[in-house]
Amino acid sequence: MDTIQNLDQHVATSKTDIIRSLNQQVATEKYGKSQLLSSTLETEQKKSFNTSAFCLSDTAQPESEVDKEGIVNCILLQFQEKCEMAMKTVAVIGAGVSGITSTKACLEQGMDVTCYEMHNDIGGIWYYTEHSRPDEGATVYDFLMTNTSREMMRFSDFHFPSSAPAFPRHREMHAYLHSYANKFGVTKHVQLETKVIALQKSAGHSSDGTWIVVTQRKGENKKETKEFDAVIVSCGFHRIPNIPEIEGFSNFKGEWSHSKTFKSAKPFTGKRVLVIGNANSALDTATGMADYAEKVYLSVGQGCWVVPRLTNRITYDTFLLRRWHISYLGILDRKWRKVCEDYFNHREAGIRASSGPIHHFPTINDDIGSRIACGKIKVVPRTVQFLTNGVRLEDGTVLQDIDHVVFATGFQPDHNLLVFIIF
Numbered sequence: 067m068d069t070i071q072n073l074d075q076h077v078a079t080s081k082t083d084i085i086r087s088l089n090q091q092v093a094t095e096k097y098g099k100s101q102l103l104s105s106t107l108e109t110e111q112k113k114s115f116n117t118s119a120f121c122l123s124d125t126a127q128p129e130s131e132v133d134k135e136g137i138v139n140c141i142l143l144q145f146q147e148k149c150e151m152a153m154k155t156v157a158v159i160g161a162g163v164s165g166i167t168s169t170k171a172c173l174e175q176g177m178d179v180t181c182y183e184m185h186n187d188i189g190g191i192w193y194y195t196e197h198s199r200p201d202e203g204a205t206v207y208d209f210l211m212t213n214t215s216r217e218m219m220r221f222s223d224f225h226f227p228s229s230a231p232a233f234p235r236h237r238e239m240h241a242y243l244h245s246y247a248n249k250f251g252v253t254k255h256v257q258l259e260t261k262v263i264a265l266q267k268s269a270g271h272s273s274d275g276t277w278i279v280v281t282q283r284k285g286e287n288k289k290e291t292k293e294f295d296a297v298i299v300s301c302g303f304h305r306i307p308n309i310p311e312i313e314g315f316s317n318f319k320g321e322w323s324h325s326k327t328f329k330s331a332k333p334f335t336g337k338r339v340l341v342i343g344n345a346n347s348a349l350d351t352a353t354g355m356a357d358y359a360e361k362v363y364l365s366v367g368q369g370c371w372v373v374p375r376l377t378n379r380i381t382y383d384t385f386l387l388r389r390w391h392i393s394y395l396g397i398l399d400r401k402w403r404k405v406c407e408d409y410f411n412h413r414e415a416g417i418r419a420s421s422g423p424i425h426h427f428p429t430i431n432d433d434i435g436s437r438i439a440c441g442k443i444k445v446v447p448r449t450v451q452f453l454t455n456g457v458r459l460e461d462g463t464v465l466q467d468i469d470h471v472v473f474a475t476g477f478q479p480d481h482n483l484l485v486f487i488i489f
């Protein structure tokens with residue numbers, strides 16, 4: 067692909083020229099649409115109708131007058147497409163990371179967008195409140211920081227402020243999302259406290275593809291119905307807790323919860339807690355509780371490989387996720403293993419997974435090694451049976467007097483939206 071940075075050098079393509087060309091009705095059929103349509107606009111260049119930076123396939127390199135006119139046609143077609151897009155109405159469901167960036171992308175194409183968010187602020191999982199909100203999915207807890215470095219998780223066209231740490235805390239992440247939404251004019255397109263309660267195909271759906279979106283504002287009985295050309299579903303996927311079926315669960319008399327509702331470790335002060343799971347929520351919950359609870363057991367399934375946020379004095383993701391590592395997965399696996407084993411002895415700690423790190427979702431935690439080393443957390447095998455006040459483990463060990471069990475066992479696939487789509 068050849069990028070033509072200054073198309074002006076090849077052909078006069080100011081907006082006036084385009085309009086003039088439009089008036090002249092440059093015959094698109096004369097120059098063949100296939101070549102024109104094969105040209106690609108770079109996403110970034112779609113932002114504005116900037117004629118000086120199109121990206122064309124190399125077959126469309128302008129050499130002759132005919133080619134130049136072809137390029138003008140190409141621009142005209144894209145201009146027309148853009149005008150057509152501009153008339154589209156789009157509903158975006160949810161104003162988390164996915165929803166706000168989808169709204170921005172539609173606005174950049176000149177579409178008429180309405181983003182519906184059921185809560186009173188944007189941010190999705192990054193909007194922290196002390197108490198659970200009705201209908202909320204998983205959200206961050208009070209001590210959570212990102213487990214991906216700011217450079218890896220930022221939007222490609224929007225930096226974190228230079229004052230932000232390498233791994234932003236949840237409040238900084240939320241503030242970042244607000245700045246992004248404000249900068250790109252997303253905020254004014256978000257309707258807060260408005261829940262999408264149904265999505266229906268319109269009467270004309272089979273011919274024009276339109277949808278009916280039914281919404282309800284918080285505290286109101288009235289339902290509003292609006293038709294849209296397109297709908298983007300971005301309502302999150304950490305909503306339905308996965309609670310594994312474990313024998314005797316109904317006999318257990320202690321308290322239990324799922325990591326989805328975990329907000330703070332303080333309420334676990336003085337308790338004997340069993341955390342089930344071996345991924346990020348399990349390790350974070352266990353390490354957070356270790357400072358408050360009397361005892362924390364971490365019951366692992368397949369085990370895991372734990373990597374600290376900083377490796378070789380840089381963030382683990384910039385160190386490990388390099389292009390050549392990813393190209394040679396064997397190398398990545400060996401490097402990753404070394405980083406984990408340098409951090410603490412996984413086999414001794416009882417947490418080591420049998421297959422290599424590349425076969426597991428990355429588990430990032432800075433504190434688990436020391437908490438295990440000083441006995442605040444004891445790693446135990448898989449829980450196979452619940453007893454009245456305790457549990458039996460895979461190796462036959464019985465843990466008695468468990469006050470609280472936290473299932474940090476992930477989420478089920480969320481087909482919620484399919485449920486409320488009425489065909």
Ligand SMILES: Cc1cc2nc3c(=O)[nH]c(=O)nc-3n(C[C@H](O)[C@H](O)[C@H](O)COP(=O)(O)OP(=O)(O)OC[C@H]3O[C@@H](n4cnc5c(N)ncnc54)[C@H](O)[C@@H]3O)c2cc1C
Nearest residue numbers: 160162163164182183184190191204212213261262301302
């Ligand atoms: C505890 C936790 C920590 C995480 N940490 C990281 C991390 O450090 N780095 C990383 O890269 N990823 C992390 N993730 C993954 C995270 O899910 C994504 O980073 C991302 O934030 C997900 O954004 P989303 O917009 O898809 O969904 P969500 O953030 O869940 O947003 C969905 C939004 O849709 C709204 N909504 C839902 N249904 C409706 C409806 N019917 N009507 C109107 N609004 C609706 C919700 O209120 C919510 O605001 C983490 C996930 C969890 C659970």
Ligand SMILES: NC(=O)c1ccc[n+]([C@@H]2O[C@H](COP(=O)([O-])OP(=O)(O)OC[C@H]3O[C@@H](n4cnc5c(N)ncnc54)[C@H](OP(=O)(O)O)[C@@H]3O)[C@@H](O)[C@H]2O)c1
Nearest residue numbers: 211212213310343344345346347348366367368474475476
């Ligand atoms: N920023 C942060 O610090 C942070 C903190 C928490 C979560 N998160 C993110 O939130 C998302 C969800 O993470 P999550 O940890 O809640 O869910 P998850 O990644 O889906 O992990 C669920 C874990 O539960 C385990 N499990 C299931 N049944 C089990 C059983 N019977 N016994 C023992 N273990 C069992 C699974 O183990 P098996 O593999 O053995 O099946 C799996 O490791 C991820 O994207 C994660 O990165 C981020």
